Amino acid sequence: MAAAEFETPKIREYPIIPRLQEGVMAHSKPYVAKPDFQEKLGYPGELVDNWKEVAIEKMGELTGKYRSLQVFLDSCVKCGACTDKCHYYLGTSDPKNMPVARQDLFRKVYRRYYTLSGKLFPKLVGAEDLTEEVLDDWYSYFHQCSQCRRCSVYCPYGIDTAEISMAAREVMDAVGKGQKYCNEIIGKVHVIGNNLGLPEPALADTLEGLEEDVEEETGVQVRFPLDEKGAEVLLVTPSADFFAEPHIDGLIGYAKVFHQAGISWTLSSYASEAANFGMFIGSYENMQKLALRIRQAALDLGVKRIVFGECGHAWRVAYSFLNTLAGPFDFLDPDYPVPQHICEVTHGLIEQGKLTLDPSQNDDMVLTYHDSCNVARASRMGDRPGGQFEIPREVIRSVCNHYVDMPSYSIGEGTYCCGGGGGLLTDDLIELRVKGALPRMEALKNVVDDYGVTHMAAMCAICKSQFSKVFPYYDFQMDQVVSVHQLVGNAIVLQPEEENRSEADQSEEAQDQAEAA
Amino acid sequence: MALEVNGKSFETDEEGYLANLNDWQPELADAMAEADGAELGENHWEVINFLRSYYEEYQIAPAVRVLTKAIGKKLGKDKGNSKYLYELFPYGPAKQACKYAGLPKPTGCV
Numbered sequence: 001m002a003a004a005e006f007e008t009p010k011i012r013e014y015p016i017i018p019r020l021q022e023g024v025m026a027h028s029k030p031y032v033a034k035p036d037f038q039e040k041l042g043y044p045g046e047l048v049d050n051w052k053e054v055a056i057e058k059m060g061e062l063t064g065k066y067r068s069l070q071v072f073l074d075s076c077v078k079c080g081a082c083t084d085k086c087h088y089y090l091g092t093s094d095p096k097n098m099p100v101a102r103q104d105l106f107r108k109v110y111r112r113y114y115t116l117s118g119k120l121f122p123k124l125v126g127a128e129d130l131t132e133e134v135l136d137d138w139y140s141y142f143h144q145c146s147q148c149r150r151c152s153v154y155c156p157y158g159i160d161t162a163e164i165s166m167a168a169r170e171v172m173d174a175v176g177k178g179q180k181y182c183n184e185i186i187g188k189v190h191v192i193g194n195n196l197g198l199p200e201p202a203l204a205d206t207l208e209g210l211e212e213d214v215e216e217e218t219g220v221q222v223r224f225p226l227d228e229k230g231a232e233v234l235l236v237t238p239s240a241d242f243f244a245e246p247h248i249d250g251l252i253g254y255a256k257v258f259h260q261a262g263i264s265w266t267l268s269s270y271a272s273e274a275a276n277f278g279m280f281i282g283s284y285e286n287m288q289k290l291a292l293r294i295r296q297a298a299l300d301l302g303v304k305r306i307v308f309g310e311c312g313h314a315w316r317v318a319y320s321f322l323n324t325l326a327g328p329f330d331f332l333d334p335d336y337p338v339p340q341h342i343c344e345v346t347h348g349l350i351e352q353g354k355l356t357l358d359p360s361q362n363d364d365m366v367l368t369y370h371d372s373c374n375v376a377r378a379s380r381m382g383d384r385p386g387g388q389f390e391i392p393r394e395v396i397r398s399v400c401n402h403y404v405d406m407p408s409y410s411i412g413e414g415t416y417c418c419g420g421g422g423g424l425l426t427d428d429l430i431e432l433r434v435k436g437a438l439p440r441m442e443a444l445k446n447v448v449d450d451y452g453v454t455h456m457a458a459m460c461a462i463c464k465s466q467f468s469k470v471f472p473y474y475d476f477q478m479d480q481v482v483s484v485h486q487l488v489g490n491a492i493v494l495q496p497e498e499e500n501r502s503e504a505d506q507s508e509e510a511q512d513q514a515e516a517a
Numbered sequence: 518m519a520l521e522v523n524g525k526s527f528e529t530d531e532e533g534y535l536a537n538l539n540d541w542q543p544e545l546a547d548a549m550a551e552a553d554g555a556e557l558g559e560n561h562w563e564v565i566n567f568l569r570s571y572y573e574e575y576q577i578a579p580a581v582r583v584l585t586k587a588i589g590k591k592l593g594k595d596k597g598n599s600k601y602l603y604e605l606f607p608y609g610p611a612k613q614a615c616k617y618a619g620l621p622k623p624t625g626c627v
Contacts, residue, residue: 031531031532185624185625188624194625195626196577196627198577199575201574206580209580209582213582238626239625243625244580244611244627245581245599248582275626311626428532461625464626465627479600
C-alpha cells in the first residue's frame with residue numbers, strides 16, 4: 001500500500017486536448033483473475049494453449065450474434081470526432097485512449113480474419129494478425145475504457161466503444177485472461193447474492209443498526225425490512241449502500257421516503273445487489289443469471305413493484321435489458337413502470353405532495369450534481385426524453401435551496417465519467433482512476449471557485465466510491481460527495497408514527513370520496 | 518507473494534492480503550504496518566480486534582457505519598466517525614484495517 005507513483009494531473013480552467021504521449025499508459029493493467037474465479041463463471045482458468053484460434057472464433061461468434069458490433073467495426077470513417085472526447089485520453093495523453101484507437105485494437109484483428117480485403121491485403125487496410133502483443137494491448141487498453149459511451153454521442157455514426165470493449169473483454173474471458181476485480185465479484189453474486197459477499201445475517205445486523213440510528217436521530221421508527229413477504233415494493237440496490245459512505249446515507253433516504261409515503265417495502269437477501277457486472281465483461285449469460293435473481297426474489301416475496309436504488313449501470317441493465325433478460329414481469333402491478341427508479345418514486349411523491357420537506361436542512365451545502373454516465377447515456381427516467389437529467393435535478397432542487405449546475409459540456413448527455421466505471425473501480429488501476437477523473441474535477445473546480453459549491457451529489461455507487469477516493473488527489477475532501485437520497489433524507493420531516501398514519505388514512509379516504517363522487 | 522515474520526513465510530495475494538485467514542497473528546499486522554511506514558497503537562488494535570471478532574461472527578467485514586459505531590462505544594463518541602478512522606488508517610478503514618486484521622479485501626463498488 002505504498003503511495004502510488006504517478007503525478008496527479010494539474011487542474012486547468014477547462015479541458016485542454018493534451019499533447020500525445022505514446023504508450024504512457026501501456027503499463028496500466030488490472031490483476032488477472034485467478035483460475036478459481038474464472039472457472040466459477042464458466043471460463044478457462046488460465047490462458048489456453050490454442051488461445052488465438054479460440055479468440056478468433058469467439059470474435060466471429062460475437063459479430064454474428066450482435067449485429068451492432070459488426071456495424072461498429074465496419075462503419076468507422078476515421079473522421080476524428082471522438083478523439084478528444086474520452087476522459088481517459090484527456091487525463092492520460094495516451095493516444096490509444098482515443099476512442100477510435102481503442103476500437104482499432106479490436107477492429108484491426110476483425111479485419112484480418114473476417115474481411116476479404118484484410119485477408120488479401122492486410123497492410124493496405126490496417127488489418128493485423130492476432131499476436132501476444134495485441135492481446136497484451138487489449139488487456140491493457142480495454143481495461144482503460146469505462147464503457148461510459150461519451151464518445152458515441154459525438155460519433156456521426158453512433159459507434160459505441162463500450163460495446164467493443166465489452167466484446168473484447170468477453171473474448172479475453174473466453175481464452176482464459178479475465179480480470180480479477182469483475183470476475184471475483186460476479187462469482188460472489190452467484191453464490192451469496194451481492195458484490196460484497198455480505199451474507200444474510202450480516203445484512204440483517206447492518207439494517208437493524210440503521211433502524212436504531214435513525215430512531216435515535218429522529219425519534220421515529222423507520223423500518224429497513226428484509227425478506228418480508230407481501231411487501232408492495234422490492235427495493236434492489238447496490239450492496240455498497242449497505243457498506244460504504246456516503247452510500248448508506250442514501251439508503252436511509254430511501255427508507256424515509258417509503259416510510260413517509262406509507263409504502264410497504266422490503267430488501268431481499270437473495271437479490272441483495274442491483275449492480276450487474278455481467279455487463280462490464282460483455283457476458284450475456286452472466287448478466288442474465290444475475291438478473292434472474294431479482295425476478296426470483298420478486299416472485300418469492302410476492303411484491304407488486306420493483307424499485308432500483310442509486311446505481312448507474314444497474315439502471316442501464318434494469319431499464320434497457322431487464323425484461324429481455326428476466327421477463328416477462330406480468331406478475332407485477334401494471335400501473336407502475338417495471339422496473340422503477342427510486343428517483344422516479346421520490347419525484348412522483350414530491351409532485352403529489354406526499355412528502356413533507358424542509359430544504360433548509362441542507363442549507364449547510366451548496367450543491368452540484370454529477371450525471372452518472374450509464375444513467376445519462378444508456379437509459380431514461382420518467383415519461384419524457386431527458387427525464388434522466390431533469391428528474392434527479394428536480395428532486396435535488398426540491399430538497400435543497402442552493403444548487404448550481406457544472407459547465408454544460410460536462411453534464412447531461414455530455415457528462416464525463418467519474419473515472420471508475422465499467423469495472424475499473426479497483427485499487428490496481430488507481431493511476432488510471434485518478435487521471436481519468438481530471439475532466440470531472442476541472443468542471444467541479446469551476447463551480448467551486450465561481451459559485452462556492454461545497455458538495456457534489458451523485459446517484460451511482462461507483463461514482464460515489466470513486467469520488468471519495470480521488471477527491472483528495474485534487475485537494476477536495478472525500479466527504480464532499482453525497483448521495484442524492486442523502487439530501488432527500490436530510491430534508492424529510494418525519495412525524496411521529498400515529499400522526500403519519502392518520503394522515504395517510506385521511507388522504508386515502510379523501511381519494512375514495514372523490515372517486516365515489 | 519509472501520510475507521516473512523519470525524522466520525516463517527505467509528502467503529498473501531497480489532495486494533498483500535493474507536491468503537489464509539487462519540494464518541493470522543498479531544505480529545503479521547505489525548509487519549504489514551511497518552511495510553506501509555506506520556506503527557500500530559492501542560487504538561489501531563481496537564479496530565483490528567473488532568474487525569476480527571465481527572468477521573468471526575458474520576464472515577464479512579462490518580459496514581463502515583457499524584465499525585464507527587462500535588469504535589465510538591469503545592473509544593468515546595468523538596472517535597466514532599470515519600474521519601477518525603481515516604486518521605488511523607489513511608488508506609481507508611475498510612481496506613487497510615481489513616488487511617492488517619488478516620481479512621479478505623472488501624469487494625464491489627466500495
